[in-house]
Amino acid sequence: MGNPMLVRAESALFYATMALYLASMALYFTFFALKRERLGKLAGWALLAGFAAHTGALAVRGVCAGRLPLSNQYEFATSFAWGISLCALIFLWCFRFRALGAFITPVIFLVIGYAALQSREIRSLMPALQSNWLAVHVSTAIIAYGAFGVSFAVSAMYLLRERMEGSAIWREYVPEREKLDLISYRAVALGFLFLTFVIITGAIWAESAWGSYWSWDPKETWALITWFIYAIYLHLRVSRGWHGRAAAIFAAVGFVCVIFTYIGVNTLIPGIHSYA
Amino acid sequence: MRKVRRAARALFSMRAALAILLLLILACVAGSVIPQGEIAAYYESAYPGRAGWLILLLGLDDVFHCAWFAILTAFLCANLLGCNLLRFPALIRRTRTGFTPERCLSRWDGEAQVETAGAPDALFRRMGFGRVRALRDGEGRECRYAVRNRIGAWGAWLTHLGMLIVILGFALGQMFAVSYSVYGVPGQTKAVGDTGYELTIDDFEVGLRDDETVEQYTARLTLTDTRSGNRTSGEASVNHPLKRFGMKLYQNSTGWAADVRVWRGEELTQQAVLCAGEQLAVEDMEGLVLAFNAFYPDYATDASGAPYTASSRLNNPAYLYTLYYQGRVLGMNALPAGERITVEDCSIAFDAPRSYTLIQIKRDPFTWLAGVGGGVLLLALFVAFYLRTEELWAVRREDGSWAVAGRSAKGGALFQEKLKRLAKQTGRPKE
Numbered sequence: 010m011g012n013p014m015l016v017r018a019e020s021a022l023f024y025a026t027m028a029l030y031l032a033s034m035a036l037y038f039t040f041f042a043l044k045r046e047r048l049g050k051l052a053g054w055a056l057l058a059g060f061a062a063h064t065g066a067l068a069v070r071g072v073c074a075g076r077l078p079l080s081n082q083y084e085f086a087t088s089f090a091w092g093i094s095l096c097a098l099i100f101l102w103c104f105r106f107r108a109l110g111a112f113i114t115p116v117i118f119l120v121i122g123y124a125a126l127q128s129r130e131i132r133s134l135m136p137a138l139q140s141n142w143l144a145v146h147v148s149t150a151i152i153a154y155g156a157f158g159v160s161f162a163v164s165a166m167y168l169l170r171e172r173m174e175g176s177a178i179w180r181e182y183v184p185e186r187e188k189l190d191l192i193s194y195r196a197v198a199l200g201f202l203f204l205t206f207v208i209i210t211g212a213i214w215a216e217s218a219w220g221s222y223w224s225w226d227p228k229e230t231w232a233l234i235t236w237f238i239y240a241i242y243l244h245l246r247v248s249r250g251w252h253g254r255a256a257a258i259f260a261a262v263g264f265v266c267v268i269f270t271y272i273g274v275n276t277l278i279p280g281i282h283s284y285a
Numbered sequence: 286m287r288k289v290r291r292a293a294r295a296l297f298s299m300r301a302a303l304a305i306l307l308l309l310i311l312a313c314v315a316g317s318v319i320p321q322g323e324i325a326a327y328y329e330s331a332y333p334g335r336a337g338w339l340i341l342l343l344g345l346d347d348v349f350h351c352a353w354f355a356i357l358t359a360f361l362c363a364n365l366l367g368c369n370l371l372r373f374p375a376l377i378r379r380t381r382t383g384f385t386p387e388r389c390l391s392r393w394d395g396e397a398q399v400e401t402a403g404a405p406d407a408l409f410r411r412m413g414f415g416r417v418r419a420l421r422d423g424e425g426r427e428c429r430y431a432v433r434n435r436i437g438a439w440g441a442w443l444t445h446l447g448m449l450i451v452i453l454g455f456a457l458g459q460m461f462a463v464s465y466s467v468y469g470v471p472g473q474t475k476a477v478g479d480t481g482y483e484l485t486i487d488d489f490e491v492g493l494r495d496d497e498t499v500e501q502y503t504a505r506l507t508l509t510d511t512r513s514g515n516r517t518s519g520e521a522s523v524n525h526p527l528k529r530f531g532m533k534l535y536q537n538s539t540g541w542a543a544d545v546r547v548w549r550g551e552e553l554t555q556q557a558v559l560c561a562g563e564q565l566a567v568e569d570m571e572g573l574v575l576a577f578n579a580f581y582p583d584y585a586t587d588a589s590g591a592p593y594t595a596s597s598r599l600n601n602p603a604y605l606y607t608l609y610y611q612g613r614v615l616g617m618n619a620l621p622a623g624e625r626i627t628v629e630d631c632s633i634a635f636d637a638p639r640s641y642t643l644i645q646i647k648r649d650p651f652t653w654l655a656g657v658g659g660g661v662l663l664l665a666l667f668v669a670f671y672l673r674t675e676e677l678w679a680v681r682r683e684d685g686s687w688a689v690a691g692r693s694a695k696g697g698a699l700f701q702e703k704l705k706r707l708a709k710q711t712g713r714p715k716e
Binding site (some may be wrong): 132133135137139140185188192194195199201202205206209212213217218219220221223227230231233234237238241245247274278 | 299302303306307309310313314316317318321349441455464494496498499500501502522523524525526533535537645647652655656659662663666667670695696697698699702
């Protein structure tokens with residue numbers, strides 16, 4: 010299905026995206042290892058170029074399919090990677106520290122690598138997926154997952170920063186732990202807000218498609234579990250002063266849950282979301 | 286009384302909230318990993334040793350409908366409600382009198398986060414504080430004070446309220462919602478449970494694309510109020526339920542149906558419409574039951590002899606049936622179109638295969654409440670995360686310079702960094 014020329018263009022853009030993300034990751038690592046400011050700048054540009062190519066690939070696939078490319082494992086995985094890229098660029102721009110790139114690009118590359126392993130065939134939408142809510146529900150999920158991806162990367166930085174306290178390069182390029190903690194919190198807050206939006210829009214859509222806005226389908230249940238985990242994280246920060254290390258570990262666990270909700274539930278537990 | 290108060294305080298505490306959330310997580314994991322709603326024998330055979338017995342004992346075969354899950358949810362509601370009630374007076378006080386220049390300056394240790402050479406009004410504006418109050422403190426020093434997003438303090442409180450409304454809407458829906466299923470082929474009229482309504486399936490269409498994938502299932506329906514005689518018609522398709530008489534009619538499922546005819550000798554004695562999965566008791570042949578198991582529009586068999594359909598077109602229709610006599614299987618086969626099953630002088634044939642539709646009819650008078658709760662929850666989270674209460678103040682020192690300080694809920698270090706950066710950008714930091 011789809012215009013063969015557009016299919017080839019999408020394929021080329023997708024591989025260009027992978028190459029650019031890989032280049033960005035390598036440049037960020039080199040920048041971090043050699044303390045070369047110029048390489049850090051180049052890595053940032055490579056990430057931006059990768060994001061542009063990625064946006065192009067998604068747009069071409071959308072034109073090819075005649076709908077938003079958000080309805081199967083490949084499309085959601087590549088959109089998920091796009092969401093992490095977008096959130097990474099926003100956080101890089103807002104908080105202005107390049108070292109974040111060295112931690113976030115491997116996550117992006119892993120997710121887009123997973124997408125590359127999926128079937129890229131363009132299929133028509135089944136009736137239940139033909140809804141405007143698909144666009145709202147899945148695009149908010151992309152932002153939520155992307156933000157949780159950033160919180161995971163920043164939390165990993167926090168945990169390593171603790172061990173690398175004596176290293177000059179870490180002191181120079183990685184913000185103070187207190188700041189990392191707050192950035193991770195802000196990423197979780199963004200993700201949590203959007204995850205709530207995902208659950209609510211999913212409920213509205215389920216009500217019009219299946220006649221029930223909540224039916225304890227495994228995907229719904231795991232989205233709720235993820236929501237509970239991050240709710241505990243947010244409460245612990247307020248009540249028990251769980252800042253720093255414990256919060257970083259909790260944010261990382263939360264992201265593992267996000268990944269399971271996305272990949273594990275679809276592959277291990279059958280349910281009405283199995284196509285997603 | 287003291288014990289009750291202590292128990293209530295424990296139930297309304299953050300520690301209890303975290304424990305309840307953890308238990309809910311465990312329940313949800315169990316409910317998603319263990320197949321739900323199967324018969325007891327399934328768990329006994331699928332899970333080795335005493336695991337199956339334990340699953341049944343703990344109600345893990347139907348987690349989301351068992352009593353302890355409901356009790357856990359009730360505890361969560363009590364915790365949310367209690368927490369909100371306890372915090373309400375303090376929040377009111379804080380909103381009314383908690384953010385004043387007098388209170389802020391009296392609690393300040395005098396340490397400047399930023400020092401500016403001149404009046405810091407531009408810095409206040411750059412920091413996003415629109416309304417800046419100019420005043421003098423108790424020592425007669427010139428001061429500036431601004432506060433923004435006072436509503437931010439209400440974020441968590443409103444989040445709890447939103448959750449409570451969602452749970453209440455869902456619980457009321459579980460108690461008062463009614464749901465019925467009606468299935469049939471075009472032309473059939475059936476009662477909608479005990480509602481006094483009748484549903485007529487006027488037409489049912491399965492829209493196919495060129496590649497034979499299904500584009501949409503559309504049912505044209507007429508709903509009749511048998512008490513008043515009022516009738517209303519409309520279309521229901523997937524994602525577009527039909528709303529009539531306060532009910533929603535969903536195009537839920539579909540399958541194959543066929544006409545079944547029974548002859549004794551050459552005389553037609555019985556005919557009915559049978560949907561795949563249904564059974565027909567043959568009249569005048571006591572104990573003879575025909576089960577219509579499945580329909581294959583383009584019948585084929587694979588290498589192992591298992592039947593499948595090669596396409597969705599009616600190229601080679603076949604009906605899979607089982608014939609029972611006195612509860613025992615008499616025969617089972619795939620019957621090609623036009624052929625008959627014969628038992629003594631009785632013969633049975635299938636004909637006119639067509640799609641049937643399953644319509645789900647629902648009335649949930651509390652969906653709107655859960656929707657309102659969801660809306661409140663979203664808004665509240667936005668308030669909690671993005672309308673952080675922030676205060677900024679400045680005091681003029683004797684040498685004419687200004688000491689500027691501020692605070693932000695949930696973001697102290699980033700707030701101070703922004704303050705320092707913007708102080709540099711406004712161009713008047715004290716050297």
